Amino acid sequence: MGQFPKISQVREFFEEILKILYYYRGRVVFSFSGVALGILSICIIITTIEGANKKAHDIFEVLGPDSIMVFSGGERQRTARVRINTLTLRDAELLQRVQGIYDLMKAYSVRNVTMRYRDRNWQTQVVGSTTNYFESMAWKFQVGSVFTADDYTNAEAVSIIGSKVYDELFKGENAIGKVILVGKLPTKVIGVLEERGGSVGGPNIDDRVIMPFTTVTSRIVNEKRYLSMMRLKTDRDLDKTVEDVRTVLRNSHGLQGTADDDFTIRSSKDILKFVTVISGSLFLFLGTASVVALVVSGFVLANLFYLTIQERRKDIGIRRAYGASRRGILLSFLFESIIITLMGGIAGILLSVILGGTFEKLFEIPMLFSYKVIVFAMAFSFLTGLLSGLRPALRASRIEPIEAIRG
Numbered sequence: 001m002g003q004f005p006k007i008s009q010v011r012e013f014f015e016e017i018l019k020i021l022y023y024y025r026g027r028v029v030f031s032f033s034g035v036a037l038g039i040l041s042i043c044i045i046i047t048t049i050e051g052a053n054k055k056a057h058d059i060f061e062v063l064g065p066d067s068i069m070v071f072s073g074g075e076r077q078r079t080a081r082v083r084i085n086t087l088t089l090r091d092a093e094l095l096q097r098v099q100g101i102y103d104l105m106k107a108y109s110v111r112n113v114t115m116r117y118r119d120r121n122w123q124t125q126v127v128g129s130t131t132n133y134f135e136s137m138a139w140k141f142q143v144g145s146v147f148t149a150d151d152y153t154n155a156e157a158v159s160i161i162g163s164k165v166y167d168e169l170f171k172g173e174n175a176i177g178k179v180i181l182v183g184k185l186p187t188k189v190i191g192v193l194e195e196r197g198g199s200v201g202g203p204n205i206d207d208r209v210i211m212p213f214t215t216v217t218s219r220i221v222n223e224k225r226y227l228s229m230m231r232l233k234t235d236r237d238l239d240k241t242v243e244d245v246r247t248v249l250r251n252s253h254g255l256q257g258t259a260d261d262d263f264t265i266r267s268s269k270d271i272l273k274f275v276t277v278i279s280g281s282l283f284l285f286l287g288t289a290s291v292v293a294l295v296v297s298g299f300v301l302a303n304l305f306y307l308t309i310q311e312r313r314k315d316i317g318i319r320r321a322y323g324a325s326r327r328g329i330l331l332s333f334l335f336e337s338i339i340i341t342l343m344g345g346i347a348g349i350l351l352s353v354i355l356g357g358t359f360e361k362l363f364e365i366p367m368l369f370s371y372k373v374i375v376f377a378m379a380f381s382f383l384t385g386l387l388s389g390l391r392p393a394l395r396a397s398r399i400e401p402i403e404a405i406r407g
Contacts, residue, residue, distance in 0.1 A: 031304055032344045034297025035384060039348025039377045040355070042294075046376055047356055050368040068232040068242060070095075070249070071264040085226035086262040091252050092230055098244050100236030105129060105136040108217055109228040115169060115209065116181040122168040125208045126182060127228075128216025134160075134193075136231050142166075144176050144191025147212050155214040157182075160191035164206040182209060183220055238267055294380060297344070298388035301337060305392035309333075309399075316399050330397040337389025338382060345381025349374060 073084040092106050107129040115122045127133075134146050147158050159182060166175055175189045196205050217223045234241040242265055249263050309316070316329060356367045 028340055031297060031301040031340050032347065034300055035294065035341045035344025035381060036347040036351065038291075038294035038297055038384070039345045039381055040351045042380055043349055043352030043373050043377055044356075044367075046373050047352065047367040047369050050370055050372065054368050065268055066233050066235065066238065067268045068234065068238070068245060069266040070230045070232065070245065071266070072226065072228055073264060074260050074262045075264055076260070084262070085223075085228070086253065087227040087230065087249075088225055088252075089227065091249060092227065094248050094252055095230065095232065095245060098241065098248060100234040100241050100244075101232050102235055103132065103136060103233040105132050105231040106213060106227050107133065107229050107231070108213060108221075108223060108226070110216065110221055113183050113209075113220070114181075115165060117169040117178065120169050120171075122165060124162075124165055126216060126220060127208055127210050128213040128220075129210055130213055133210060136233070139196070140194045142192045142194050143174075144189070147190060152212040152214055155212060155218050157185055157187045157215060157219065158190045158211065159187045160193060160210040161189055162193050162206040162208045162210075163195035164204050165209055166192045182211070185219055187211070238269065242267055294384050298341075298384045301340065301385075302388040302392055305333065305337060305389060306395070309392055309396045312396075313399060316396055320399070326397040329399075330393045333393035333396045334386070334389050337393070338385035341381045341385030341388070342378065345377050348381075349377050352377075 070087065072087045074086075089106075092104060095101060096104050107127050109128070110126045112123050113126045115124055131146060131149055131152050133139075134141075141160075142163065144160065147156070147160070150156070151158050159180065161169070161175065161180075169175075169180060170178070175192055178189050179186050180189060181187070193206070193210075211220075232241075232245065246261065246265060250259075250261065253262055255262065319329065352373065353369065356369060
């Protein structure tokens with residue numbers, strides 16, 4: 001029986017807090033908004049990092065642990081976005097003899113090629129590749145099929161388009177058998193690739209057109225010697241194979257001593273390392289922004305509570321005179337602060353859900369919403385309310401009833 005009065009007292013306690021929050025609703029909304037923006041930043045951090053990690057692991061699974069990518073141009077040229085062709089068809093022949101390499105895919109890419117279909121234009125990357133491109137990249141088709149060995153040998157004008165190109169040019173129409181202009185070359189579409197989504201830290205991987213290597217190098221560009229990249233698969237130790245590949249290419253290119261590589265090698269392990277760096281940078285940048293936002297909102301909340309205490313001194317004195325304990329006053333103000341920040345936290349989570357899809361489409365950032373978002377957001381909200389409200393609440397609890405009523 002003694003339990004019911006306690007429940008009623010708790011109910012009255014919270015009802016009183018809600019009435020006070022409603023009475024000071026202008027200040028509450030101001031504080032609530034600051035917390036919501038800080039929590040929104042935290043949610044974006046977590047969803048972006050989770051999404052980036054998932055995308056990296058997806059790419060790692062697709063490429064496999066045995067993959068090595070070799071690109072034309074050294075690290076400095078690629079960092080400066082300077083297009084330099086250094087890999088040759090002879091290099092590809094030499095690498096096929098390296099112990100452990102059981103698959104080699106060659107590609108030559110041309111950027112900013114204009115595609116035309118009817119009155120629609122789209123600028124994208126054209127990749128000329130060998131017939132094993134799609135198997136090597138484990139890339140499936142929405143519709144259609146790969147180009148054949150005869151298409152490759154005869155340099156036929158056939159193309160397979162990424163899902164992004166399909167969306168821009170065909171807008172849901174059937175693309176198979178249709179003719180598009182690739183630059184000035186009329187080309188028949190024979191396949192549409194499955195969507196993979198924006199790649200981590202780079203351009204949209206679905207924004208490309210794949211054609212036979214021979215077609216691109218003879219009918220779109222006049223290039224008989226160079227490659228843009230090669231993809232290798234090995235059944236030996238990955239690091240040892242990478243060193244062998246580097247040695248073969250340096251000898252082939254006549255690089256002596258400490259001369260920098262004029263090519264770039266990336267293994268499947270590098271993908272995970274790269275995403276770790278990206279995740280750390282995102283965490284540092286967005287984390288700093290969100291912490292600043294929460295500190296500012298907590299500071300504003302604490303100052304508003306100090307102001308509110310001054311206005312409620314008589315009320316606090318009367319409550320103390322009628323038997324309210326210091327602990328009761330402390331908890332009352334503390335709960336007010338925590339309720340405001342928890343409301344801000346919920347609003348921040350809802351905003352992240354609403355805006356997450358928009359950010360993903362606009363900036364092609366993979367975002368993954370998980371339970372971690374809710375846990376971290378509510379924990380930060382609670383701590384902000386607790387820390388910003390503690391000192392004002394302690395000050396309110398120390399007000400003497402007689403002095404407060406006289407004041």
